[in-house]
Amino acid sequence: MTEHHTLTVNGVRLAYRAAGPEEGDPLVLLSALGESADDRALVRDALARERRVYALDLRGHGRSARTAEYSLELMRDDVLGFLDALGLDRADLVGHAAGAVVAHLVAQAAPHRVVRLVLEGVPAPLPREPVAPGAPVAPVRPDGDLDVDWDAVLAVGRQLDRPDPAWLEGLGRITAPTLVVAGGSAGHVPQDGVAELVRRIPDARMTTIPVGHLVHAAAPEAFVREVAAFLDGAPDGLPHGAPDSAPDDVLDDVLDGVPHGAPDDVSDSELARRWLAAEGVTRTGEDEWTDGGSEDGRLTSNEVAHAFAGTAVRDESLDVEGRLRLGFGLMDLLDAYWVTVEIGFAVQGAEDPRAARALWDGYRSRLEAPEVSEAVTYSLWVDWFEDRDTADTAFAEVLGKDVGRLRPGAPEPLLRRARRVLESSGPVPWQVKAPVYRSAALVPALHHSLFRAVLLGYHDVYGDLDPGQALDLLGGLELPPDTEHLAALRTVLAAGHRNHRHTPEAWTAAQDAAQDR
Known part of the structure; x- marks a missing residue:
C-alpha cells in the first residue's frame, strides 16, 4: 500500500509517497523536471517489494509547495534535509533527467550518505546549445493546469543549459557505485554526453535500453530488472540493510x-x-x-x-x-x-x-584513478623517492616496469599514473628515471608533466638530473614558447647547473633575463 505524507524541510513543505516494508533498505526516487512522484508509480511499486521506497515531489512539483526561488542546488539541499527528517543516514538514490542531476549533486555534496546511485536519461553537466539557430532559449508554457510551477521549469532549465562548471568537476567526488541508464540514440540525450558522465564518475557503469529518454516508462520491466539487480549487488560487498x-x-x-x-x-x-x-x-x-x-x-x-x-x-x-x-x-x-x-x-x-x-598494487591503482589523494603523491615523493635505498625499486614498481607501454594512444589510466609519477620523481636518481623520461617524450600527452618533472627535479632539495641530457629532453617537447619558467630552466641547464639549491643566484639571474626578453 502506498502512503501519502508531507513534511517541512528548509521551510518548504515537501510531499512524498512511501511504499514497501518499513525495515527495507531506503531508496529515494527523484523525478524529472515538470514531473511528480506519481509519474513513477509503476517503478516505485515494483522496487518497493523488498525496499522502503520514498518517491519525492521536488519543490514546485506535484503536491509540494511552490516557492519564490528554484535551483538544482536548493533541490539538492531539500533532499539532504529530507533524509535528515526521516532519520536516514544513508540511502540509495534513483533519479531521472533533472532528478538525476539533483541525485548526483547530493552524491557530490555528501558522498557518505549515498549507498548506490542510479542516473537515468542524463548526460554529463556540460553546456547545451539550442536545437537550431534562432530557436527560443526558454520553453513555451503549455496551456491548462500544470503539475509544476512554471517558474521552476524556467529556472532549472536555465541551469541545465548552462550548468555550473563545479558540477562537472564534482563528479569525481562521488564514491557511490553508480549505474547510468541510457535510452540510446532514440532519445534526445546526446550519448557522448552520457559516456562522459560515466567516465567522470569513479565507480560508474552504463546500461543501454534503446527506447529513448523515458526508459522507465517505455520499458518498465527492463528498467526495474536492471536497477534491482544493481541495487541488490550491495556496495562493495556490504550486505544491504546492514x-x-x-x-x-x-x-x-x-x-x-x-x-x-x-x-x-x-x-x-x-x-x-x-x-x-x-x-x-x-x-x-x-x-x-x-x-x-x-x-x-x-x-x-x-x-x-x-x-x-x-x-x-x-x-x-x-x-x-x-x-x-x-x-x-x-x-x-x-x-x-x-x-x-x-x-x-x-x-x-x-x-x-x-x-x-600488495604495497605497489595499492599505489598503482590509486595513481590511475580519475582523482588521486594528495597523500598518495606526497607519500610517493617523500617516503619512497627521497630515500636512496628505496627510490630505484619504488620508481620501477609505479612506472619504470611499464616503460614499454608509454606510447601515443596509451590507455588513459596509464597516462594518469605516468603524469603523477613523473611530477613526483624529482629525487629519483637520473640514471634510473632517464629511460622512462625518454619514452615519455614520445607521448605528447605527457610533455607538460615531463617538463614539470625536470623543473621540480631542479628545484627539489634532493633533486637529481643531468643538465645536458635534461636540456636535450626539453628540446624535443611540444610546449608553448611562453610556458612559465621554461626559458629560465633552459638557461640554467645550458650553464650546467644541476640543482637550484646549489646555485640559487643562477636561477634568479635566469628568471630576470627571461623577463627582460
Whole structure:
C-alpha cells in the first residue's frame, strides 16, 4: 500500500509517497523536471517489494509547495534535509533527467550518505546549445493546469543549459557505485554526453535500453530488472540493510579471528569502514567521525588516522595482503598522510613477497584513478623517492616496469599514473628515471608533466638530473614558447647547473633575463 505524507524541510513543505516494508533498505526516487512522484508509480511499486521506497515531489512539483526561488542546488539541499527528517543516514538514490542531476549533486555534496546511485536519461553537466539557430532559449508554457510551477521549469532549465562548471568537476567526488541508464540514440540525450558522465564518475557503469529518454516508462520491466539487480549487488560487498555502525556479527565474514585475506568483493575502503565500525568509530560528516568515547564524541579524519592506522596495518586477524588493503582503505576514507606513514612502517623488513606486491598494487591503482589523494603523491615523493635505498625499486614498481607501454594512444589510466609519477620523481636518481623520461617524450600527452618533472627535479632539495641530457629532453617537447619558467630552466641547464639549491643566484639571474626578453 502506498502512503501519502508531507513534511517541512528548509521551510518548504515537501510531499512524498512511501511504499514497501518499513525495515527495507531506503531508496529515494527523484523525478524529472515538470514531473511528480506519481509519474513513477509503476517503478516505485515494483522496487518497493523488498525496499522502503520514498518517491519525492521536488519543490514546485506535484503536491509540494511552490516557492519564490528554484535551483538544482536548493533541490539538492531539500533532499539532504529530507533524509535528515526521516532519520536516514544513508540511502540509495534513483533519479531521472533533472532528478538525476539533483541525485548526483547530493552524491557530490555528501558522498557518505549515498549507498548506490542510479542516473537515468542524463548526460554529463556540460553546456547545451539550442536545437537550431534562432530557436527560443526558454520553453513555451503549455496551456491548462500544470503539475509544476512554471517558474521552476524556467529556472532549472536555465541551469541545465548552462550548468555550473563545479558540477562537472564534482563528479569525481562521488564514491557511490553508480549505474547510468541510457535510452540510446532514440532519445534526445546526446550519448557522448552520457559516456562522459560515466567516465567522470569513479565507480560508474552504463546500461543501454534503446527506447529513448523515458526508459522507465517505455520499458518498465527492463528498467526495474536492471536497477534491482544493481541495487541488490550491495556496495562493495556490504550486505544491504546492514547498519552503518556495522556491529561485530556483520563483520564475521571479513574478520573471523584468523589471519586470512579480505574478500575480493569488498573494496579496500569498505573493508576499512567496517574495521573502524568494529572499533566503535563511524562517520558522521564529510570530515567528522565519532568514537563515542572522546570528550565531545567527535574526531577529525586526521585524528582517526593517528589513533587507528597503526593498529589497522598490524591487525593479525588478516594476512599481510589484507592488512595492506586495510591500510590503503583507511587512506581512501581519511585522505590523511599519516596512514601512508604507517603503511611504510608495516612493510619495513617484510620478507613475505606478498607485502611488496600488495604495497605497489595499492599505489598503482590509486595513481590511475580519475582523482588521486594528495597523500598518495606526497607519500610517493617523500617516503619512497627521497630515500636512496628505496627510490630505484619504488620508481620501477609505479612506472619504470611499464616503460614499454608509454606510447601515443596509451590507455588513459596509464597516462594518469605516468603524469603523477613523473611530477613526483624529482629525487629519483637520473640514471634510473632517464629511460622512462625518454619514452615519455614520445607521448605528447605527457610533455607538460615531463617538463614539470625536470623543473621540480631542479628545484627539489634532493633533486637529481643531468643538465645536458635534461636540456636535450626539453628540446624535443611540444610546449608553448611562453610556458612559465621554461626559458629560465633552459638557461640554467645550458650553464650546467644541476640543482637550484646549489646555485640559487643562477636561477634568479635566469628568471630576470627571461623577463627582460
